Amino acid sequence: MKVLMKGNEAFAEAAVRAGCRYFFGYPITPQSEVPHYLAKRLPEVGGVFLQAESEVAAINMVYGAAAAGARVMTSSSGPGISLMQEGISYLAGAELPAVIVNIMRGGPGLGNIAPTQADYFQAVKGGGHGDYRVIVLAPANVGEIFTLMEKAFDLADKYRMPVMVLGDGILGQVMEPVELPPLKEVNPPPKPWAATGKIERNDKTRRIINSLYIVPEENEKHLEQQFAKYRQIEESEPLHENFLVEDAQIILVSFGTMARIAKSVVLKVRERGIKAGLIRPITLWPFPKKAFTAASIPAAKKILTVEMNGGQMVEDVRLAVNGRIEVDFFGRTGGMVPESNQIMEKVLAIAREVE
Amino acid sequence: MFKRPALLTEKNFHYCPGCHHGIMHRLLAEVLEEFNPEETVGISSVGCSVFIYDYLDIDWVAAAHGRAPAVATGVKRVKPDRLVFTYQGDGDLAAIGTGEIVHAAARGEKITAIFINNAVYGMTGGQMAPTTLTGQKTTTTPEGRNPSQQGYPVKMVEMLSVLDGVAYAARVALNTPKRILDAKKALRKAFKVQRANLGFSIVEVLSACPTNWGVSPVEALKWVDEKMIAYYPLGEYKTPQEGVE
Incomplete structure (x- = not known):
């Protein structure tokens, strides 16, 4: 059955269908329908919607939820995404999976709320500090939002890294008929690395989620592992x-x-x-x-x-x-x-x- | 028999002589052992205690500077049955992380914040903290903190205790054996408040930093009395009506 759906609502519903149960965000135009929808929808499926005090706090809540093993997301627009770059860098450094939706608006600075693709560099070249990559997906229509949001969560878990989904004011606001994919049970991969309290592990070993490698040799080794992962992604994941x-x-x-x-x-x-x-x-x-x-x-x-x-x-x-x-x-x-x-x-x- | 709590790892502390982080780490280990350490997730912060995860044998999530209460919120919302706490210094909690701590408290987030206030930035080289006392010399207030230029020290537990989401707020010190026992009681109460889902709890710990105060460890104990407690009175600023003795 086809339903008429707004792009922003599709990002939200697609996330729920991909098994995302946690959303932390801060209001900003033109993505507001994402939190509006999830504020109602997530409690229906036993999830948590939390309106944070800032985008800085929101992305760090995402970091905490991801560290505890959850499928988690946030959404924002340019100025808010700029504030989130600190947390995105930490997500990359600590190898945590999370999905970040950016419904791009005119910039720089406060700019405006009209559609733009001006955050390409920020998304693709790494907006935060340090030597890291973020997978970036760009849907072109409401139907594709569903396939790419599912893919975003899968890739984030598979490679243990943040994934950004880039839309713009047009995609966020447009209403299009869409064939909703059938509801299916989502089984994210096990996350034995997550800091959930030792009680969840039989061997009672502990977990430390961290991006601090004070010895440069160790940090280089850690980053070389990341770059090996990035090369694998460049080999197997490009789509056009x-x-x-x-x-x-x-x-x-x-x-x-x-x-x-x-x-x-x-x-x-x-x-x-x-x-x-x-x-x-x-x-x-x-x-x-x-x-x-x-x-x-x-x-x-x-x-x-x-x-x-x-x-x-x-x-x-x-x-x-x-x-x-x-x-x-x-x-x-x-x-x-x-x-x-x-x-x-x-x-x-x-x-x-x-x- | 007096021995090292099992929860403290064998790794030697890196702290300076006379620093109170070591005492607080031990108290934390003792109190967590009274609960279930295996159900505990700690959120470490940025400052002198950045390596606390090396010392306490529990699960940890290391947060960006100031963001520990937001990170703790994320963990706690996913794992509401866990005991989740932050361990933050004065720069982390009362300067760069002011927004995060105030709103975690306002939401009544069921987490516990352990706030080490030593009136100075330790790790970065003894700069002025938001809690640096009037007249106190630091590397960025070489003539002493001057309220006309640098404003006044921030009283965090007083501020936070007026928020409805806060169930427990106390200030303790570690400069006498009695106060160490009182600090342990406050810490225990803060975690009980969290266990009882009563809301946000915070324990501010007046802590010595002889290195950056430029005094001996023994003099630092007096400094806590004469300078810090004089401005930051000890006591419970907020306690739950019921549910926790």
Whole structure:
């Protein structure tokens, strides 16, 4: 059965269906429907919803709940996510699984509450201190929120690390019909490492959840283990969607809701005989580099990255093609959304150039 | 026979001579042994006691500076049957973590905060703490704390005791044998309050820091009397009406 659902509510319901029973957060627009929904929903399933005094406190409550072995999440938007970076760094350092939803809004500073993708760097390049990575997933529609939220919790537990799910004001506020996945029993992996009190362990050994490695040699060893994990993630977890790329001479690259507009542009210019296609990265880290190899895009003559920012993911696209193909950028920022006509003009100009 | 509590590991304390963390660690071990240490999760903080997890043989979660009450909230909400406590210094609890401690207390979070107040930042080199006394010289108040410039010392248990979520708030000291016994009683009561689900409990411990006060360990005991207790009166600021003797 299909139901009409708002993006933010989908993030919340998807979390519940993925077995998340704990939410700690602080109100901020444009993600408010996530806590509104969970304040009602979590007690129904025996969970805990707690409105914290700040995003700083919220992420540290997440840290505590994750340390005790729970599936736990928070959600926020740009300014709040900035405040959470301390806790995200500690989650990474202590190898704790948690899911953080960022419904991006215009920045920097207080900016505005309009849709943007301006937090790409913060999410993908590590917003907190230290040498670490966060898995970043970018759904493009309400249905995909369900599959990616489930994936977010699974990846967080599998690799014992924070996972961020990036949306924007459009995705958070849009209402779309969605086929709710069947309710199923969720069995997160056992967490013998969790600090639950010795009483929960037969051998009565103790657990210390910590990110302090005072001896540099030990910290390096700890981080090398993390980097081995990161390499494994880069190998096995990248996800992307290809749309008409096989014969495409012009490849558009967009993520999240921006990719939906880019897709419509691809269809429009194809009507004019221009061979365009779209690559939509779904995991922003690990970045789907293999989508950009010569074998993956054999006919490509030029790449156009389209983003709702001043040009952020375009840097990863350039790293992926490593100078093999010219990579152009089109974007609008500050809460403005590139219109399909504007993108189309840009594609038409590129088409004249590559002919 | 007087011996090391089983809950204290064999690792030697790293604390300076005359520091009261060692006494407090021992009291904590003794009191937790009266409850069930296996049901206990401690939240360590950032400061001189950052390595407390090396000394007490229980499960620990190490928190970011000031965030221990938020971390404790997360643990306690997931494991409501556990005894959950924070162990924080004055910089951690009364400066950078003011928000977290006030709101954990206001929520009546069923956790216990052990608050070591030695009126100075120990680990980072003897800087002014929020609890540094008027006139007290520190590395960042070389002429002594001047209220016209640095304001006044913060009285945390008095502040917190007016919050409805707080079930037990007491201030103790460790500079005489009698006070050490009183401190143990207060600690026991704080954990009983948590066990009885009555709300938030806090024990502020006036603690000596001879190194950063620039006095001998023996002089430091007098300093606690003459300077600290004079400004931070000992006693129970809030006790539950019923449920805990």
